[in-house]
Amino acid sequence: MKYGIIGYPVEHSLSPVMHEAGFRELGIDAQYHRIPLHPTELAEGLAFLLELGYSGINVTYPLKEAVLPFLDKVNPQASEIGAVNTIKVVDGGLQGYNTDGDGFVQALKEQGYDFTGRKVVILGAGGSAKSIAASLAHLPIKEILILNRTEEKARILVELVHSLGGQASGEAFISGDWLKKVDLLIQTTSVGMRGESYPLSLQGINPSAWVIDLIYHPPLTKFLAEAESLGCRTMNGLDMLIWQGALAWKIWLDREAPVAQMRRALLDNYIKRG
Numbered sequence: 156m157k158y159g160i161i162g163y164p165v166e167h168s169l170s171p172v173m174h175e176a177g178f179r180e181l182g183i184d185a186q187y188h189r190i191p192l193h194p195t196e197l198a199e200g201l202a203f204l205l206e207l208g209y210s211g212i213n214v215t216y217p218l219k220e221a222v223l224p225f226l227d228k229v230n231p232q233a234s235e236i237g238a239v240n241t242i243k244v245v246d247g248g249l250q251g252y253n254t255d256g257d258g259f260v261q262a263l264k265e266q267g268y269d270f271t272g273r274k275v276v277i278l279g280a281g282g283s284a285k286s287i288a289a290s291l292a293h294l295p296i297k298e299i300l301i302l303n304r305t306e307e308k309a310r311i312l313v314e315l316v317h318s319l320g321g322q323a324s325g326e327a328f329i330s331g332d333w334l335k336k337v338d339l340l341i342q343t344t345s346v347g348m349r350g351e352s353y354p355l356s357l358q359g360i361n362p363s364a365w366v367i368d369l370i371y372h373p374p375l376t377k378f379l380a381e382a383e384s385l386g387c388r389t390m391n392g393l394d395m396l397i398w399q400g401a402l403a404w405k406i407w408l409d410r411e412a413p414v415a416q417m418r419r420a421l422l423d424n425y426i427k428r429g
C-alpha cells in the first residue's frame with residue numbers, strides 16, 4: 156500500500172517518520188512518501204497519484220483548501236471548515252476529511268484534560284485556529300475567545316463557531332482581563348518558529364491554565380517558556396501532529412494507530428535534527 160503527504164514545500168514534513176514507524180510496528184506492508192505538489196498542478200497530481208495506486212493522502216500547506224474542488228466526497232467536518240488534511244481513496248474516488256481539530260482535542264484528552272465548562276482563548280485566526288475552533292464548538296466548553304492581529308478574521312471564526320452551536324467572541328490581539336480567567340490558552344500563529352519573542356505578555360495569567368503552542372520546532376518557544384515560568388502546564392504541537400495522524404489511520408485502515416511508537420520515532424527524529 157502507498158500513502159503520502161502532498162504540499163508545497165513538504166521536504167520538512169515529519170509525517171513519513173511517524174507513519175512509517177507505525178506501519179513497521181504493526182507489520183503493515185505500506186510506504187509513506189513526501190510528494191511536493193504545486194497548487195497549479197493539483198488536478199494532474201491527484202490523477203497521477205490515483206493511477207499509481209495510492210490508498211490515502213495527507214494534505215498540508217498550501218493545499219488544504221485548494222484540494223476541495225477535486226474531491227468526489229467531503230465529510231461534514233471538513234466541509235464545515237472548508238479544508239481537508241486527509242484523503243481516502245475509495246473505489247477510485249477521493250474522499251476528504253479533516254482530522255486537525257479532533258487531533259488537537261485527542262492530544263489533550265490523552266493527558267486527561269476535561270473540556271467541560273472551560274474558558275478557552277485562541278491566539279490567531281488562520282487555518283489551524285479554524286479547525287481547532289470548529290472541533291471545540293462541538294464540545295461542552297463554556298466559551299471561546301478568539302484574539303487575532305486582524306480583528307476581521309477573528310470575527311469570521313466567531314461566526315463559524317456560532318453556526319456550529321458554540322459560544323464565542325473575538326477581539327484584537329492584546330493582553331487583557333482574559334488572562335486571569337483563561338483555563339486553556341492555544342497559540343496558533345507562526346510567531347516563535349524562528350526563536351522570536353512573543354508580542355503578548357502572559358504576566359498575570361491564571362497559573363492553573365493549560366497553555367498550548369502549536370509550534371513544535373523549536374520544542375519550547377519563548378511563549379511556552381514564559382507560560383511555564385508562570386506556573387502553567389504546557390504542551391507543544393507535537394501531540395496534535397501525532398493525533399491528527401492517528402485519526403487518519405482510523406479513516407484509512409480502520410485501525411488504532413500505535414501512538415507510543417509513532418511518538419518515539421518523532422522524538423528520535425527531533426533529537427537528530429537538534
Ligand code: ATR
Binds near residue numbers: 278282284305346
Ligand atoms: P496556519 O494555517 O498555520 O494557521 P495562517 O492561516 O497563515 O497559518 O494564519 C497565521 C495566523 O498567524 C494568523 O492568525 C495571523 O494573523 P493575521 O490574521 O493578522 O495575519 C497570525 N500571525 C502571523 N504573524 C503574526 C504576528 N507577527 N503577530 C500576530 N499574529 C501573527
